[in-house]
Amino acid sequence: MSTCVFCKTKQSKYCGRSFHKFPVKDVLRLQQWLKEMKRKDWKPNRNSTLCSAHFTNDCFDRTGFLITLKKNSVPTIFDNPKSECSSCHRLREYGRGYSFFKFPLDEPDIMK
Template sequence: TPRYCTAICCKNSGGPNNKDRKLSFCPFPLHNKDRLEKWLKNMKRDSWIPSKYQFLCSDHFTPDSLDIGWGICSLKQTTIPTIFSLPEDYQLLEWGQ
């Protein structure tokens, strides 16, 4: 099953057709409310609630926070995604709700 990154302005997806890049997809920390809130705040999607079938790609994490093997993303328990490239004038639209 292909996986898609849910970050705004990120077009990364994974699956059989995307073997050219070492890209991993990280599940949201749904069982850690404080950490989840930090993820969503950094993503500029504060009011959005991800499901267990949605992911962030490894491009949004610093290399030292990832432990990648076999395309599966293992994060340190304190890892927060910090790399997002939103346009300066980006206005959050209530999309996908």
């Protein structure tokens, strides 16, 4: 089972995301991925993955049975990992064991 190294989403049949390994053998593309992630002093290994939430829709090849990344795709969608809880003001930091969720603004019954 894969886990996204950025948002810690775990791969399951219910998560609705695909998981993609870092291009560790393509040095130039790997540098682009790491630059977009903005993580200091972190290096991926051959099993490190990012989930599809960090890629735009045009990065995917959906013509076959499996969803795959196009050859030169680079992840560009990264939320600010240091956002703050609106209730307790705890900072969101990946790997700290806290989960953060967005308010369901499009579902008024739940928002009540």
